[in-house]
Amino acid sequence: MFNKLKSLYYQYQELIAYAFWGVATTVINVVVFWLLHNFTSWNYIINATIAWILSVLFSYLTNKAYVFHSPSESLMSDFLEMISFFGGRLATLFLEFLMLWIGITLMHQNQILVKIVENVIVIAINYFWSKWLVFRNSQNQKSTSEKE
Template sequence: MKKLLSIYEQQKEVISYLFWGVMTTIVNILIFALIHWLTDWNYLINNSIAWVISALFAYISNRIYVFHSYADSRSAVLKEMASFFIGRIASYFIEQAILIVGISGLKWHEITVKIIANVVVVIVNYFWSKWAVFKKKGPES
């Protein structure tokens, strides 16, 4: 049991990121699927709407629960938020490209391609968030 607790303590951030990444992915895919099933809009529009909502969810959960951000002034929070969304916008274009190739090019099922794209995006976003956005600046650094 001590060994498991030790591993958890060493990997707490990654475990937390994976949990909140899965939650963000679920939000993203559910919104995408709902819009897909309820409208006849293009999948890229559906993805854009799902992206906006899930990116806001991801910022809040990453800031509070994963990286425990210590940005406390308005300007520091705005800088952190801008950096976060710059990375997310980059991964949004990666996701859009995967959707275009998978859905329009390969003619795969939209939800299947969306899930594959989200796996790639979660990995890219973790490294961006860890190294560029939520760098340790508080008492724990």
Template sequence: MIFKLFKKYQSVIAYLFFGGLTTLINFVVFFIFDSGLHWNYQVANFIAWFLSVLFAFFTNKVWVFGSKYTTVKAFFIEMWSFFFYRILSYFIDAGIMFVGISLLHANSSLTKLIDQVVIVVLNYFFSKFFIFKKRN
């Protein structure tokens, strides 16, 4: 029974695990550049986004969705698709950060935490239904 449930929700569990690690990378890198080095929060956010997206691509491809490819071209198409959708979510990410920090004057770490919850859900949707979908 438990094994059946695990098997049924294996990709969701793996996504939550690796999504959690990706979020942790994003948050730690943001904190280092924002609070530690006192860089502009949008620059810190972009660096955090870029590094976490690199990590996420490979973990999602291999361990979450088990995506396999037979050609180099197929790999780069999948990578392009992944980055395209992550760029879309980055603009939402940057928008949330701008509203939270610049307009509402909220704490940057709290804003980043709320932002990441929204982005993780959005990125799962993009990955599951557009990027790593089963191809015939």
């Protein structure tokens, strides 16, 4: 039984790490949004933008180090990797704004509930962006080194 669980863990280690750090990123995003919502009179778009910036920076650092194990080859390669990561997240930020607008403005739903639901959707999209476009070289290097 233990060996089966261990085998499953190694098989899905990347997804488990992504889920863990994704939950942590979501918590940061929602808590910052909630704090700004409750302690400022700012528009929800401003609150979401600030929450997004802080959570994406956290997400980049944790994805690089703990999910995709992307090596730092040079300052320039790290910068380009970060630009690609933030670019993908910027695309999903617009999707987030659209979902917030639909859920809050058009459907008059609870802001925090809408925020949580849209975060689940955005996390899934961001995983595939990161895996296939941002950190793909680190995956290839990892797969090659594991086979040797």
